[in-house]
Amino acid sequence: MTAIQPQLTPQAIWAVLDTVPDPEIPVVSVTDMGMVRDVQIGEDGAVTVTFTPTFSGCPALHVIRESIGQAVRDLGASAVEVKSTLTPPWTTDWIKEDARERLRQYGIAPPAPAEDGLIQLQADATRCPRCASFDVRMTGSFGPTLCKRLYVCDACKEPFEGFKSV
Amino acid sequence: MTAPALILSDVQQAALIRKLTALADDEIILAQRGGEWTGHAPILEEDIALANIAQDELGHAGMYLELRRALDGTDADALAFTRSADEFTSSRFVELPKGDWAFTMLRQYLYDAYEALWLDAARKSTYEPLAEVANKAFREERFHLQHTALWVERLALGTPESMKRTQDALNALWPYVGQLWQPVEGEDGLIEAGLLPDLNAVKTRWEGLIVPHLTIQCGLILPPGGAAQPGRDTHTEYLAPLLDEMQSVYRAHPDTPYW
Numbered sequence: 001m002t003a004i005q006p007q008l009t010p011q012a013i014w015a016v017l018d019t020v021p022d023p024e025i026p027v028v029s030v031t032d033m034g035m036v037r038d039v040q041i042g043e044d045g046a047v048t049v050t051f052t053p054t055f056s057g058c059p060a061l062h063v064i065r066e067s068i069g070q071a072v073r074d075l076g077a078s079a080v081e082v083k084s085t086l087t088p089p090w091t092t093d094w095i096k097e098d099a100r101e102r103l104r105q106y107g108i109a110p111p112a113p114a115e116d117g118l119i120q121l122q123a124d125a126t127r128c129p130r131c132a133s134f135d136v137r138m139t140g141s142f143g144p145t146l147c148k149r150l151y152v153c154d155a156c157k158e159p160f161e162g163f164k165s166v
Numbered sequence: 167m168t169a170p171a172l173i174l175s176d177v178q179q180a181a182l183i184r185k186l187t188a189l190a191d192d193e194i195i196l197a198q199r200g201g202e203w204t205g206h207a208p209i210l211e212e213d214i215a216l217a218n219i220a221q222d223e224l225g226h227a228g229m230y231l232e233l234r235r236a237l238d239g240t241d242a243d244a245l246a247f248t249r250s251a252d253e254f255t256s257s258r259f260v261e262l263p264k265g266d267w268a269f270t271m272l273r274q275y276l277y278d279a280y281e282a283l284w285l286d287a288a289r290k291s292t293y294e295p296l297a298e299v300a301n302k303a304f305r306e307e308r309f310h311l312q313h314t315a316l317w318v319e320r321l322a323l324g325t326p327e328s329m330k331r332t333q334d335a336l337n338a339l340w341p342y343v344g345q346l347w348q349p350v351e352g353e354d355g356l357i358e359a360g361l362l363p364d365l366n367a368v369k370t371r372w373e374g375l376i377v378p379h380l381t382i383q384c385g386l387i388l389p390p391g392g393a394a395q396p397g398r399d400t401h402t403e404y405l406a407p408l409l410d411e412m413q414s415v416y417r418a419h420p421d422t423p424y425w
Contacts, residue, residue: 055306056225057306086299087301089301140214142219146218
């Protein structure tokens with residue numbers, strides 16, 4: 001039986017996961033995004049990390065899973081299991097406040113508060129991350145990744161990406 | 167994913183497997199049709215949008231097939247990439263060739279409205295793993311519907327040419343769309359048990375959403391519908407060539423890791 005590494009505490013694991021970037025948006029980590037839901041350490045030192053996918057078809061999911069596993073192994077865990085859960089479903093409301101500011105500085109409009117599931121044919125209002133104007137136009141309702149849309153600001157004339165509110 | 171909270175009878179399990187597979191098959195085939203536009207869409211943003219939508223639909227298919235795997239152990243990739251046209255249970259509606267842009271957007275719109283409303287109802291499924299998947303997929307599907315609804319409006323209210331093409335697309339698609347509402351064998355039992363949404367109730371909501379939008383808002387004329395629909399074992403001539411292309415890489419290199 002492997003001795004439990006002294007540094008292997010839930011706090012240490014959460015801290016190391018804070019450094020695992022989202023592969024598609026490297027200014028935020030997997031914990032900033034609210035993707036990590038739970039960390040458990042078994043008696044034998046095996047670690048179970050439960051995470052929830054942002055979008056079901058996100059092509060970065062297996063990269064994220066491997067990065068989480070690697071980060072925890074690097075802390076000295078004897079075994080790591082990265083489990084997926086769909087409940088509760090991920091929402092952009094879980095993106096941390098300071099991460100929203102980093103997103104904005106990176107040029108991505110942070111998401112508006114998520115609506116609870118109404119089916120409507122119109123989108124939410126979005127603010128330009130550069131000049132804070134609401135005078136923006138969506139130029140593409142789908143962006144370079146599943147979680148983003150494309151906009152142009154008519155006030156400062158800059159194009160930008162915006163997070164979908166999910 | 168949590169374990170199923172209720173015990174399924176053999177009959178229920180078989181019917182649920184059929185339904186999950188039918189749901190996944192529609193998503194896979196429609197995603198493949200959407201993917202055919204990659205690099206060919208009228209503008210770059212739409213190329214990206216349709217690829218996004220196709221990717222989401224494949225994500226949904228993956229979740230449905232993961233639910234099936236939990237029931238009978240079958241592998242999602244093997245199901246998608248090794249079954250022949252005879253074994254697929256896609257509807258003819260999604261098999262039809264991609265057509266022009268109006269056809270593509272209108273089909274996706276009709277499907278998105280159907281899927282969003284079905285998922286909305288499936289969130290209340292007594293089969294917890296399905297309710298979880300529906301909750302997840304529903305959030306994504308709303309974006310598809312907003313996008314394609316806007317395109318249908320734009321095309322219908324655009325130029326005489328775009329109006330004509332949208333009306334032609336509606337005329338061509340309407341006789342097929344009814345197949346989405348055809349239950350699989352044993353589905354009625356699952357509906358009664360609360361595992362699956364009541365298809366008729368979902369259909370009523372679907373009509374209430376899209377018919378006024380298409381006719382009053384977009385000025386399109388609804389063609390006569392209501393023709394009898396064949397089962398999901400009846401395919402168009404277009405499915406086999408689509409599968410030939412979609413499955414060619416997997417069949418040539420079945421042991422290669424996907425990444």
